[in-house]
Amino acid sequence: MVPSTDPGNTGDQITAVITAVAVFSGLSCLAVVIIGGFITADAAKDGIKQIPMESPIPIEAPLTP
Structure with a gap:
């Protein structure tokens, strides 16, 4: 008689x-x-809460020429 357990069952x-x-x-x-x-x-x-909203260094000259 052949055993009832399937050899591929262990792999599954x-x-x-x-x-x-x-x-x-x-x-x-x-x-x-x-x-x-x-x-x-x-x-x-x-x-972000610790970053100051205003610039700490004031801009004295305008940036545009």
Whole structure:
């Protein structure tokens, strides 16, 4: 009698596990990138608040000739 288990079944299980791990890893990396983007945007917003709106050095001569 031939055994009832399919020899290709093990390869399919390994492929499914590798695919699941890859999808989970990809989603985790995407989450890190999105969170890093929010942190960078927040830091940039705080940095812009520290820039003075007026020029610290007054312009004495006009820029046009």
